[in-house]
Amino acid sequence: MKQYLDLVQEIFDSGSWQGNRTGIRTLSVPGAMLKFDLQEGFPAVTTKKLAFKSAVGELVGFLRGYRSANDFRGLGCKVWDQNANENIQWLANPYRLQMDDLGPVYGVQWRQWPAYKLLDQSQPQGAAQLADAISKGYKEVGVVEDVGEHGKTTSVLLYKAIDQLRQCLDTIMNDPGSRRILFHGWNWAQLEEMALPPCHLLYQFLVNSAKREISLCLYIRSNDVGLGTPFNLTEGAALLHLVGRLTGYTPRWFTYFIGDAHIYESHVEMLQEQLKREPFAAPKLLLSDRIPDYSVTGKYEPDWLDKVEPSDFRLEGYQHHSSLTAPMAV
Numbered sequence: 001m002k003q004y005l006d007l008v009q010e011i012f013d014s015g016s017w018q019g020n021r022t023g024i025r026t027l028s029v030p031g032a033m034l035k036f037d038l039q040e041g042f043p044a045v046t047t048k049k050l051a052f053k054s055a056v057g058e059l060v061g062f063l064r065g066y067r068s069a070n071d072f073r074g075l076g077c078k079v080w081d082q083n084a085n086e087n088i089q090w091l092a093n094p095y096r097l098q099m100d101d102l103g104p105v106y107g108v109q110w111r112q113w114p115a116y117k118l119l120d121q122s123q124p125q126g127a128a129q130l131a132d133a134i135s136k137g138y139k140e141v142g143v144v145e146d147v148g149e150h151g152k153t154t155s156v157l158l159y160k161a162i163d164q165l166r167q168c169l170d171t172i173m174n175d176p177g178s179r180r181i182l183f184h185g186w187n188w189a190q191l192e193e194m195a196l197p198p199c200h201l202l203y204q205f206l207v208n209s210a211k212r213e214i215s216l217c218l219y220i221r222s223n224d225v226g227l228g229t230p231f232n233l234t235e236g237a238a239l240l241h242l243v244g245r246l247t248g249y250t251p252r253w254f255t256y257f258i259g260d261a262h263i264y265e266s267h268v269e270m271l272q273e274q275l276k277r278e279p280f281a282a283p284k285l286l287l288s289d290r291i292p293d294y295s296v297t298g299k300y301e302p303d304w305l306d307k308v309e310p311s312d313f314r315l316e317g318y319q320h321h322s323s324l325t326a327p328m329a330v
Helices: 002-014 052-063 069-073 081-085 106-112 126-135 164-174 188-193 228-247 265-275
Strands: 016-018 026-037 113-120 139-148 151-162 182-184 200-208 213-224 250-264 284-287 313-316
Touching: 002 026, 002 228, 002 250, 002 265, 026 228, 026 265, 052 069, 052 106, 052 228, 052 313, 069 081, 106 113, 106 151, 106 164, 113 126, 126 151, 164 182, 164 200, 164 228, 200 228, 213 228, 228 250, 228 284, 250 265
Parallel strands: 213 250
Antiparallel strands: 016 026, 026 250, 113 151, 139 151, 182 200, 200 213, 284 313
16 A cells, blocks of 8 residues: 555645635645556555445445435444534535435435436427437426427426446446446536535446456545545445456456545544554455356346445455544544
8 A cells, every 4th residue: 555655645745735614624635646456456555454344334335325324334334424413514404304314425326316308399309209218218207398489398307217337337248348337426416415425426447358357447526535545445446346246357457536635634643653654465355255256157147236245345364553543524
């Protein structure tokens, strides 16, 4: 994890102090990148103990489309508790439904992206468009009438929930050379309905069919380097291993882009201590044998996106320094 420590040092050396929504200053730099060869090991932080079970618990919650902090707690992940129940702005938000509710965060967008079509039936192509949409799984939910300077128009409103991640796996299987194998969580129409807009928001899979390898590029708009980066690295790399297992490809390159890379003022002491520590060798990630390996079975089973458990992910040979803690800025 020398790359991680180098990023921390870079922020200390060249970052600028900035204010933000939390009220706790950050030392920030614009634009950063980390790149890992997963054949050389798993990118787990070793200069402190990684909360691995919590991180993979959060990932599993995303895969299941959870929107309740209670559901995440059931997977051993408590990182959403404060955002759900202590964030003053969220508590006053009319879209918050109840105790522990988070709104349509991450996994909801990953697995149930709300897609709408408004088709003007007065157009010559209206009937063909409607038939095409229905053939693709859209359902009529209403009719919209509008009176304008050119007269009255009648449009049909259609809806379906799009499983972005499943579509990525299907594309990997059917069109591995595509450069469009991606999913994201930045849904402008629902940002105000979320306890926290997505930070890690764009994932792109890249397949090398000749080498039977699969890689992942992850873009993060804003990253808390002290607490968020170790978590997000774990989740992204674990997701790539899982997708590789289900599609028959070996996980290879994991490239991690950050828009705003920052250190909270309350995390300075923790990170300065980590800089004094010598990192250990990277561990290896092992997936449970119960998750089917397409390269062995030849049977495509994408339903396992919903069946995995946190216990299906395990680190082998993980050496680390003692735990360090710091408060999360909310």
